[in-house]
Amino acid sequence: MxxxxxxxxxxxxxxxxxxxxxxxxxxxxxxxxxxxxxxxxxxxxxxxxxxxxxxxxxxxxxxxxxxxxxxxxxxxxxxxxxxxxGWDRPRFALASIVAACLLGLLVQAIGAFGGNTPTHPGPPAEIAAIAHSLFGEFLYPFELVSALLLVAMVGVVVLGRRGEESS
Amino acid sequence: MIDLSWYLLLSAALFGVGTLVVLARRNALHLFMGIELMLNAGNLAFLAGARIHGGAQAPVSVLFILALAAAEVAVGLALIVLIHRTRGTLDVGSFNLLKG
Missing domain, CATH: 1.20.120.1200 (NADH-ubiquinone/plastoquinone oxidoreductase chain 6, subunit NuoJ)
Incomplete structure (x- = not known):
């Protein structure tokens, strides 16, 4: 390959x-x-x-x-x-052991998945198909995301105001 | 034409490095950037899988992940600025207000 x-x-x-x-x-x-x-x-x-x-x-x-x-x-x-x-050596050693275990698991899963499937260069994902999926099948998640963005915005404004009061 | 496994291996490697950044670095900013790296690795796996199964689900999922990452970063960075203002440090080892 x-x-x-x-x-x-x-x-x-x-x-x-x-x-x-x-x-x-x-x-x-x-x-x-x-x-x-x-x-x-x-x-x-x-x-x-x-x-x-x-x-x-x-x-x-x-x-x-x-x-x-x-x-x-x-x-x-x-x-x-x-x-x-300045490395915190024990911390870094422990973290690399955990990350290496995770990486090993992932690589093993990829091998078991049999990823030798070739990715065929088909036609590009059309924006029309994405829009149909987004506003049809995924309409409710889409609206939930807009609510999430609003909540995040309000939260950030509140956090910014609180910082002003305390200082 | 590239085998799917190469994309998945790159995704796994990026995810592993992101995990290492989150676990090993003590700066809260680095922690957030490690999370961004892990989200990007997930996006890559989604899009590579979409080349086999087709359909528009993968780009839509990536779109949702993008919106979630934007919201997460906005709140997280506001928290970081607030913590820096009140405590004067970003070392994650010094955040112990909830310690019993």
């Missing part, structure tokens, strides 16, 4: 960004490397012939969410967070 060079490149980029997030101390570096991961994933979605989701990934994830992260990170970052990372 040959892996196309474009997929290998994008996958390495995504994993590299994730590892940078893990190993860099400065949260700003973490945010920027996570943006790299998001953009590489958008490229992989394009390869999967899903341009709608790729565009959403760039606009919502790499755009809106990560910019929000960047603002907050620059707002709360402190000077001592630059420089090398």
């Amino acid at each position: 040959l892996v196309p060079i474009s997929f290998a490149l994008l996958a390495l980029l995504a994993l590299g960004g994730a590892l940078m997030l893990l190993f860099r101390r400065d949260p700003v570096d973490g945010v920027l490397s996570l943006v790299v991961t998001m953009l590489a994933l958008a490229g992989i979605y394009l390869q999967l012939a899903d341009p709608v989701v790729a565009a959403l990934q760039v606009i919502v994830y790499a755009g809106a969410i990560m910019v929000l992260f960047l603002f907050v990170t620059m707002f709360v970052r402190r000077a001592e967070e630059r420089g090398p990372l």
Whole structure:
């Protein structure tokens, strides 16, 4: 099984960004490397012939969410967070054991699933089909999501006001 | 044409790194970014599976996950700003208000 060079490149980029997030101390570096991961994933979605989701990934994830992260990170970052990372060694060892177990389980599940099915490059998912599904089959979850966004917005406003009162 | 397993393996690897970030880093901001990474790994698995089964369910699910992530990040970052204002630190080890 040959892996196309474009997929290998994008996958390495995504994993590299994730590892940078893990190993860099400065949260700003973490945010920027996570943006790299998001953009590489958008490229992989394009390869999967899903341009709608790729565009959403760039606009919502790499755009809106990560910019929000960047603002907050620059707002709360402190000077001592630059420089090398002081690892809490027992904690890191324990965490890597747990993560390795999880990864092993996942890889075993993928093997048992028999993932040798080739992904056929069929026609791209049309936006009309997505819209029909979203506003037909998934109408109630869609409305629930709008209620969730409203609740989150009200919650954030309340939290912001409370911060003002206490300081 | 790529085997599905490659996409799933990449997804699993990203999920594993996200878990490690959540468990090993002590900064609350890193914790949230690790959760974002795990959500993205789930999205990738959804979309890769959609190439085999077809249909529009996977893009719709990813859309819902995007909206959930946006709401979660808005509330979480507001909490982080509030905690930073009142306690002056983001070390998750120092959040012990609910300790008995």
